[in-house]
Amino acid sequence: MAKHSDAAAGGTPATMALTAAGIRFLPHAYAHDPANTNFGTEAATMLGLDPEQVFKTLLADVDGSLVVAIVPVTGMLDLRALARAVGGKKAVMADPAVAQRKTGYIVGGISPIGQKTPHPxxxxxxAELYASIFVSGGRRGFDIELAPADLIAVTNGRVAAIAKE
Incomplete structure (x- = not known):
């Protein structure tokens, strides 16, 4: 993977955070269909990717605190597993308006990287099955390819079994 400048990579908070951290990534832009609300599957199709390698960013409320969950677009988030992964008791999906306000991104373009307010x-x-994965780059129609370990490093995250079929 090559290292890209902010301008070449789309200039989103996600690309700026990656560049500032010295993390290698590849930007992938595609024409987003405004009528399509299945953003992750659209990205996989438009970019010609294995959908198992494309991950969606979801926000959940775990015991009153927001948590970012990154799962394959082919699966669903296991809320109980997410709560356990962060030492919580109960998780529910966050309100989309709250997710947008706290991350600084719009739904369908929420990147796990460069959020306005950092969250666990x-x-x-x-994700560890792949040398690289794809996540939202911070806007609809724009994904970032990077190594899972680099995603964990830049988000100060952790890896756990949080997806279900």
Whole structure:
């Protein structure tokens, strides 16, 4: 993977954070269809990728605190497993308006990187099956390819089994 400048990579808070941290990534832009609300599957299709390698960023409320969960677009978030992964008791999906306000990104373009307010982050363990994975780059129609270990490093996250079929 090459290292890209902010301008070449789309200039989002995610790309700026990666560049500032010296993390290698590849930007992947595609034409987003505004009628499509299945953002992760759209990214996989438009970029010609294995959907198991494309991850979606979700926010959950765990015992009153927001937590970022990153799971394959082909699966669903296991809320109980997420709560356990961060030492909590109960998790529910965060309100989309709260997610947007706290991350600084719009739904469908929420990146786990460069969020306005940092939150505990958990990446599903299946990410470690790949040399690189794809996550939102901070806007609809823009994904970032990077190594799972680099995603964990830049988000100060952890890996756990948080996805279900």
């Amino acid at each position: 982050t958990v990446l599903d363990e299946t």
